[in-house]
Amino acid sequence: xxxxxxAQTEISVVEKEDVxxxxxxxxxxxxxYLFWYKQPPSGELVFLIRRNSFDEQNEISGRYSWNFxxxxxxxxxxxxxxxxxxxxxxFCALGGGYNKLIFGAGTRLAVHP
Amino acid sequence: xxxxxxxxxxxxxxxxxxxxxxxxxxxxxxNLYWYRRVMGKEIKFLLxxxxxxxxxxSGMPNNRFLAERTGxxxxxxxxxxxxxxxxxxxxxxxxxGPVVDTQYFGPGTRLTVL
Numbered sequence: 001x002x003x004x005x006x007a008q009t010e011i012s013v014v015e016k017e018d019v020x021x022x023x024x025x026x027x028x029x030x031x032x033y034l035f036w037y038k039q040p041p042s043g044e045l046v047f048l049i050r051r052n053s054f055d056e057q058n059e060i061s062g063r064y065s066w067n068f069x070x071x072x073x074x075x076x077x078x079x080x081x082x083x084x085x086x087x088x089x090x091f092c093a094l095g096g097g098y099n100k101l102i103f104g105a106g107t108r109l110a111v112h113p
Numbered sequence: 114x115x116x117x118x119x120x121x122x123x124x125x126x127x128x129x130x131x132x133x134x135x136x137x138x139x140x141x142x143x144n145l146y147w148y149r150r151v152m153g154k155e156i157k158f159l160l161x162x163x164x165x166x167x168x169x170x171s172g173m174p175n176n177r178f179l180a181e182r183t184g185x186x187x188x189x190x191x192x193x194x195x196x197x198x199x200x201x202x203x204x205x206x207x208x209x210g211p212v213v214d215t216q217y218f219g220p221g222t223r224l225t226v227l
Contacts, residue, residue: 037218045156045204045218091156099144099208100158100169101216 002027004094006104013082014112021077021107023092029053033095034068034075039106040088051075082111115139117219119205125225131193134222138187138207144168145188146208146216147180151201159203162188195226 003026013019025034036048049059051068059066063080079086089108093101118137126132138145147159159178160170164185173180177196182188192199202223206216 035215042220043202043223044220045206047215047217050215093156095216099161099214100146100172101148101156102158103148103156105155 002029002094002096002102004092004102004104006090006092006107008107009105010108010110012110012112015083016081017111018078018080019082019109019111021079021090021092021109023075023077023104025073025075025092025094027094027096029096031096035093035095035101036066036075036077037091037093038088039091045091048077079109082109084111084113087111117205117207117217119203119219119222121222122220123223123225125227126195127227128197129194131191132195132224134190134192134203134205134224136188136190136205136219138205139209139217142207142209142217143185144208144210144214144216145182146206147188147190148172148204148206148218149201150204150221151198156204159190192224195224197226200224200226 005024032053034051038046056068065078067076089106091106092104095101120135143164145162148156150156158172161168162182165182179191202221204221206218208214208216
């Protein structure tokens with residue numbers, strides 16, 4: 001069975017702190033895709049990143065970085081020098097051969113000034 | 114380029130009534146998905162269209178839910194009759210490719226059944 005676990009329900013940090021959001025996945029597929037989405041207070045789901053199972057290179061985009069480790073089935077997301085605008089719910093998702101996404105429960109991040 | 118749009122943004126109905134949600138995908142995207150998030154739980158897959166055909170409707174909860182995508186463009190999701198447990202946020206997403214491709218989501222429709 002496919003499953004995504006985001007163990008952190010809520011995280012609260014002060015601006016400029018670094019924060020890591022954890023994501024652990026389960027799948028029997030050899031080819032799969034991992035995603036992170038951001039849901040700001042306005043409600044829409046904003047695509048952040050997509051990684052396929054063959055590419056374990058870490059990725060950095062500005063203050064955002066992602067650490068994909070197949071050995072531990074994890075795809076963690078780090079925000080460096082957090083800002084108030086980063087406050088949102090972040091979802092990790094797993095995609096397999098049938099295109100549907102399996103989402104984690106989400107992590108609510110609150111960044112305080 | 115316009116993103117995925119959904120209408121209405123909010124809907125409040127009484128138990129037993131009918132509600133129809135609409136989704137307009139990104140132009141040129143053949144794949145259209147419906148998901149919902151109930152009571153702060155995980156976002157769950159409902160169904161997947163490829164053009165006008167239902168590719169996978171394994172997530173549809175019961176026969177009170179009917180999804181259509183006439184002409185392979187916009188899609189509607191009808192709930193008839195609505196029950197209290199149908200309350201939640203209904204998201205629509207679309208993607209371009211035939212294999213797992215990035216799904217772009219709409220803003221969602223918040224449905225409240227009283």
